[in-house]
Amino acid sequence: GAVVSQHPSWVICKSGTSVKIECRSLDFQATTMFWYRQFPKQSLMLMATSNEGSKATYEQGVEKDKFLINHASLTLSTLTVTSAHPEDSSFYICSAATSGRDTDTQYFGPGTRLTVL
Amino acid sequence: RKEVEQDPGPFNVPEGATVAFNCTYSNSASQSFFWYRQDCRKEPKLLMSVYSSGNEDGRFTAQLNRASQYISLLIRDSKLSDSATYLCVVNGNTGFQKLVFGTGTRLLVSP
Numbered sequence: 001g002a003v004v005s006q007h008p009s010w011v012i013c014k015s016g017t018s019v020k021i022e023c024r025s026l027d028f029q030a031t032t033m034f035w036y037r038q039f040p041k042q043s044l045m046l047m048a049t050s051n052e053g054s055k056a057t058y059e060q061g062v063e064k065d066k067f068l069i070n071h072a073s074l075t076l077s078t079l080t081v082t083s084a085h086p087e088d089s090s091f092y093i094c095s096a097a098t099s100g101r102d103t104d105t106q107y108f109g110p111g112t113r114l115t116v117l
Numbered sequence: 118r119k120e121v122e123q124d125p126g127p128f129n130v131p132e133g134a135t136v137a138f139n140c141t142y143s144n145s146a147s148q149s150f151f152w153y154r155q156d157c158r159k160e161p162k163l164l165m166s167v168y169s170s171g172n173e174d175g176r177f178t179a180q181l182n183r184a185s186q187y188i189s190l191l192i193r194d195s196k197l198s199d200s201a202t203y204l205c206v207v208n209g210n211t212g213f214q215k216l217v218f219g220t221g222t223r224l225l226v227s228p
Contacts (some may be wrong), residue, residue: 009174034215043204044161059204059215093160106216108160 003027004014004096006109013084014117021079023094029074030096034106035067038091050077084116118141123205129225138222140188140205147192149208150181152190154195154201155221161204164190195226 003026013019023033032051048064050056050071058064066093068080077096081088091113095106123140130136142150150167167171167179167188178191188205202221 041125041220043220044216045218046215049215091158105163108162111158111160113158 002105002107004030004094004107004109006092006094006112008112009110010113010115012115012117015085016083018080018082019084019114021081021092021094021114023077023079023096023109025075025096025098025107028096028098030077031074032097033071033077034095034097035069035077035079036093038093038111044093047079063066064114081114084114086116089114089116107114120192120217121205121207121221122145122224123219125220125222127223127225129227130195131227132195132197134226135191135193136195136224137192138190138203138205138224140190140219140222142188142205142207142217144207144217145186150179150188151206151208151216152177152188152219153204153206155204156201159192161206161218164203177200192224195224196214197226197228200226 005023005024011024035047038044047062048056048058050069052071052074054110056069071077091111093111094109097106121142152164152166153161165174167181169181171180176193180189184212202223204221205219207217
């Protein structure tokens with residue numbers, strides 16, 4: 001159980017375009033979803049936390065107007081990278097958490113590798 | 118100072134060896150601690166939670182020293198399949214607080 005999917009698994013786009021990444025919890029309802037970014041040889045860095053039906057909370061240094069997060073349902077959150085530039089090329093990973101006994105457990109999606117040309 | 122610090126390695130060990138990783142964290146209010154495993158170009162996967170009393174799962178043993186603010190992971194009888202990057206992860210208070218990841222320690226197990 002506790003499967004999280006991401007789509008697409010990889011994407012290559014031109015500079016200036018927008019890219020949408022979907023994160024779905026397949027077999028549970030995720031009250032909270034997290035978006036992380038990982039550059040090569042670096043640690044995962046939390047970008048934002050989103051709760052279903054409310055605005056996302058962004059970490060310091062993450063531009064909310066550039067990284068649009070929508071958490072419209074308990075099973076789906078989307079991250080849109082607007083006007084992508086080569087420096088946005090990274091590995092984007094979502095995770096989902098649910099209320100209940102395992103409140104500290106986050107279930108990670110397989111990640112989306114974004115390459116901006 | 119980084120919130121979670123790890124030796125990046127790589128640790129090169131032969132099959133069957135015992136290897137230990139340490140990690141230090143800066144937030145003394147941290148409540149939850151984990152070791153994750155990340156394979157190349159994949160998402161991190163939870164290896165084990167770390168409890169104050171220490172815990173063991175097969176060949177893996179995790180220890181927590183709150184006074185010194187460090188966490189350790191011991192792998193016995195290393196397998197080739199253990200080759201990966203091991204991430205030390207710390208949570209703030211209980212609940213949906215953010216996970217803070219270390220940069221990871223790379224382990225290479227050779228035949």
